[in-house]
Amino acid sequence: MTxxxxxxxxxxxxxxxxxxxxxxxxxxxxxxxxxxxGIFTDTSGNAWVGSQLITVESLEQAINGVAPGGAVMLAxxxxxxxxxxxxxxxxxxxxxxxxxxxxxxxxxxRSMAEFYAxxxxxxxxxxxxxRTLEFSVQGPLQRSMSVTFESWAEDRRSARRLILNTxxxxxxxxxxxxxxxxxxxxxxxxxxxxG
Numbered sequence: 001m002t003x004x005x006x007x008x009x010x011x012x013x014x015x016x017x018x019x020x021x022x023x024x025x026x027x028x029x030x031x032x033x034x035x036x037x038g039i040f041t042d043t044s045g046n047a048w049v050g051s052q053l054i055t056v057e058s059l060e061q062a063i064n065g066v067a068p069g070g071a072v073m074l075a076x077x078x079x080x081x082x083x084x085x086x087x088x089x090x091x092x093x094x095x096x097x098x099x100x101x102x103x104x105x106x107x108x109x110r111s112m113a114e115f116y117a118x119x120x121x122x123x124x125x126x127x128x129x130x131r132t133l134e135f136s137v138q139g140p141l142q143r144s145m146s147v148t149f150e151s152w153a154e155d156r157r158s159a160r161r162l163i164l165n166t167x168x169x170x171x172x173x174x175x176x177x178x179x180x181x182x183x184x185x186x187x188x189x190x191x192x193x194x195g
Contacts, residue, residue: 018107075144
């Protein structure tokens with residue numbers, strides 16, 4: 001099984017790949033093109049609205065028991081004569097997105113003509129669950145909003161910890177290992193092994 005569709009060879013010459021993001025809301029699916037201005041219409045007729053103001057944090061690996069998530073951020077300048085976008089989003093409440101899916105797609109583009117008439121459908125590569133909304137205000141006009149989502153290693157947070165002892169071995173394998181009673185519990189040595 002390959003990630004790309006059968007009609008697309010990733011070794012072919014391409015102009016680029018569009019990063020697409022789909023957010024599931026109670027009002028329906030909202031589609032965005034990340035880091036690129038304009039509107040892209042895919043092979044199914046879905047419109048993806050793009051902006052250079054939309055960014056996605058790079059996803060980190062799960063290290064040292066931490067399962068970091070990610071965020072999609074919109075940074076913008078608030079028009080002082082317009083209604084506050086942050087207040088409008090806050091009025092929807094956290095339940096508007098919490099626990100709902102966020103999906104990321106890639107759209108290969110083989111020629112300039114495919115920006116206007118694509119021949120390949122967007123390829124789903126990541127689905128996560130949204131968690132929170134975060135807002136930032138800097139100075140009189142600079143604003144940002146972020147939708148955070150779970151890590152790809154979210155289940156590591158809830159993994160039960162097994163201690164390497166007789167009881168832990170019994171939970172893991174179903175039978176106790178009495179030799180673990182003699183396992184050293186510290187690596188401290190009072191004397192040097194070599195002078």
